[in-house]
Amino acid sequence: MAAIKIHGSPFSTASQRVFATLYEKDVDFEFVNVDMRTGEHKKEPFLSLNPFGQVPAYQEGDLTLFESRAITDHIAQKFASKGAQLVTGEAEMKVWLQVEVNHFEPASSQLGWEQVFKPMFGMTTDPAAVEANEAKLTKVLDVYEARLSKSKYLGGDQFTLVDLHHLPNLQCLIGTPTKKLLDSRPKVSAWIADITARPAWAKVLAMQQKH
Amino acid sequence: MAAIKIHGSPFSTASQRVFATLYEKDVDFEFVNVDMRTGEHKKEPFLSLNPFGQVPAYQEGDLTLFESRAITDHIAQKFASKGAQLVTGEAEMKVWLQVEVNHFEPASSQLGWEQVFKPMFGMTTDPAAVEANEAKLTKVLDVYEARLSKSKYLGGDQFTLVDLHHLPNLQCLIGTPTKKLLDSRPKVSAWIADITARPAWAKVLAMQQKH
Numbered sequence: 001m002a003a004i005k006i007h008g009s010p011f012s013t014a015s016q017r018v019f020a021t022l023y024e025k026d027v028d029f030e031f032v033n034v035d036m037r038t039g040e041h042k043k044e045p046f047l048s049l050n051p052f053g054q055v056p057a058y059q060e061g062d063l064t065l066f067e068s069r070a071i072t073d074h075i076a077q078k079f080a081s082k083g084a085q086l087v088t089g090e091a092e093m094k095v096w097l098q099v100e101v102n103h104f105e106p107a108s109s110q111l112g113w114e115q116v117f118k119p120m121f122g123m124t125t126d127p128a129a130v131e132a133n134e135a136k137l138t139k140v141l142d143v144y145e146a147r148l149s150k151s152k153y154l155g156g157d158q159f160t161l162v163d164l165h166h167l168p169n170l171q172c173l174i175g176t177p178t179k180k181l182l183d184s185r186p187k188v189s190a191w192i193a194d195i196t197a198r199p200a201w202a203k204v205l206a207m208q209q210k211h
Numbered sequence: 212m213a214a215i216k217i218h219g220s221p222f223s224t225a226s227q228r229v230f231a232t233l234y235e236k237d238v239d240f241e242f243v244n245v246d247m248r249t250g251e252h253k254k255e256p257f258l259s260l261n262p263f264g265q266v267p268a269y270q271e272g273d274l275t276l277f278e279s280r281a282i283t284d285h286i287a288q289k290f291a292s293k294g295a296q297l298v299t300g301e302a303e304m305k306v307w308l309q310v311e312v313n314h315f316e317p318a319s320s321q322l323g324w325e326q327v328f329k330p331m332f333g334m335t336t337d338p339a340a341v342e343a344n345e346a347k348l349t350k351v352l353d354v355y356e357a358r359l360s361k362s363k364y365l366g367g368d369q370f371t372l373v374d375l376h377h378l379p380n381l382q383c384l385i386g387t388p389t390k391k392l393l394d395s396r397p398k399v400s401a402w403i404a405d406i407t408a409r410p411a412w413a414k415v416l417a418m419q420q421k422h
Contacts (some may be wrong), residue, residue: 051354052314065302067309074302083363091276091285098278101312103263 002063007049008056010207012107012169013162013168014068015056019207021072023200025083025123031211056120069101072161072189082199086161096162099143100154107136108169115176134178141181141188148187153195171196171205213274215240218260219267220247221418224281224320224379226267230418231375232283234411236294244422280312295411297372304366307373310354311365318347320382326387330408345389352392352399358397364406374406381417382407 006022008015008027022029025181034040042053049057050066058065058074065071076086087093110133114125147154155162170192173179182188195201217233217240219226233240245251245266253264261270261277269276269285276282287297300302321344325336358365366373381403384390393399406412 051357052310052350063302065306067306067313070302070305070309073305091274091281094281094284095278099263099279101309102278139263147263149368 002061004055004102005059007032007034007046007059009034009206010204010211012036012055013112013172014054016167016168016171017068017076018056018058018071019204020200021075021086022073022159024086024164024198024204025079027075027076027079027082031207032154048111050180057151069097069165070173072164076161079206084159086159088156088158088160090156093160093162096147096155097165098163099140100165103140103143104137104166105169107133107140108173111137111176111178112172115178116172134181137178139188141185145185145187148191149206151190159198163191167195167201167204171201213272216240216243216270217267218243218245218257218270220245221392221415221422223247223266223382224323225265227285227379227382228279228376229267229269229282230370230415231378231411232286234414235297235375235409236286236290238286238290238293239314242418263412279373280308280376283375294369295392297370297375299367299369299371301367304371304373307358307366308376310351311373312371314351314354315377316350316380318344318351319384322348322387322389323380323383326389327383328410341389348389348392352396355402356396356398360400368407370406374402378406378412378415384411 004022004027006018008018008031010019010033019031025067026090034046036055038155040046041050041055046055046057046177047053049064051058052066054066056066056068056071058071065074073087080087110129114130144154151157151162153159154166172181173182174192174196180193215233215238217226217229219229220244221227221244227277230242230398245257247266251257252261252266257268258264260270260275260339265277267277267282269282276285283300291298321340324420325341325344328348329336355365362368364370364374365377384401385407392404
């Protein structure tokens with residue numbers, strides 16, 4: 001089998017999604033660090049891997065993939081018999097995969113940008129943007145609280161890619177005042193405590209120490 | 212087999228995605244019109260079908276689904292042997308499905324909102340928003356032009372859900388000044404001419420006449 005190479009950064013939420021999947025599956029991979037501070041992802045040779053100039057990119061022999069959620073899907077299918085069972089064939093799981101992309105990601109990534117990444121780059125947080133995105137996130141979390149009263153995980157009764165895809169942005173929000181929106185919802189809090197405690201996720205966070 | 216009901220509107224781009232898939236598969240369905248002008252989608256009983264209050268919703272016996280792209284995936288898998296073959300198992304197809312959601316949809320839906328729906332509701336188009344989103348769409352279309360020089364369709368050599376998911380927003384843009392960005396790219400123009408000419412798409416547009 002061709003070796004798997006991941007071109008990305010331990011600080012990119014999209015890259016973290018892919019690393020978490022590989023660790024859950026206990027699959028060896030080569031990590032190629034893309035220096036985003038020098039804009040390496042916006043230049044060749046990276047643009048040949050992903051014309052949109054975003055990390056991560058996946059290489060396995062002649063196969064090149066980008067878009068983190070397409071990569072996690074590929075890994076979960078390819079190594080279906082290894083490690084955690086991350087995919088179920090159920091249509092309901094596909095619904096909640098879409099909910100993450102279309103509802104959770106836009107609000108949570110903007111909140112991360114305003115409260116974590118902007119200060120890191122010496123930029124100023126925009127309180128109006130925080131307020132608007134907290135209002136959006138509140139609606140999403142209300143739906144999640146109801147959903148998690150019916151099933152242990154968002155996609156169903158087992159941990160799947162649906163939950164895993166949330167990890168990077170959730171981890172980001174935990175370090176911001178937005179944490180209050182998570183803490184005030186018992187089912188959501190218990191779910192976050194459960195999924196962030198997974199050993200595979202600890203390995204993703206440990207990558208940040210090394211780089 | 213339980214009858215399929217689609218709760219939606221012929222004027223909603225997300226609903227159109229689902230109708231197009233059903234027509235491509237030549238599958239009978241019952242259409243339940245949700246009157247968005249009176250906010251029917253934001254009240255019960257619709258909220259029991261989709262807690263996010265967005266059309267469309269799919270019902271088939273006890274199975275209820277929402278999120279248009281999860282519904283199209285379910286229909287395409289369930290009726291794999293009927294009508295057009297809309298799904299390939301290839302990882303590359305999954306990449307381009309994600310590109311549509313994460314790159315094409317945000318820019319094109321904002322351009323549709325500003326130039327089609329706002330005027331329809333008596334609101335004023337914001338030229339700055341149009342300019343910003345045309346800049347985003349330009350980057351996406353440049354990537355598409357290069358991709359379509361290598362394969363006839365975005366997901367590969369055959370028409371799949373990847374292309375189908377673009378139809379509603381493309382149709383919307385064709386009626387706006389943003390059309391210039393489509394017309395100036397030969398491969399993109401030929402692709403749009405091809406996919407909008409499909410008989411299934413004509414049936415979706417015909418639904419608008421009836422309602």
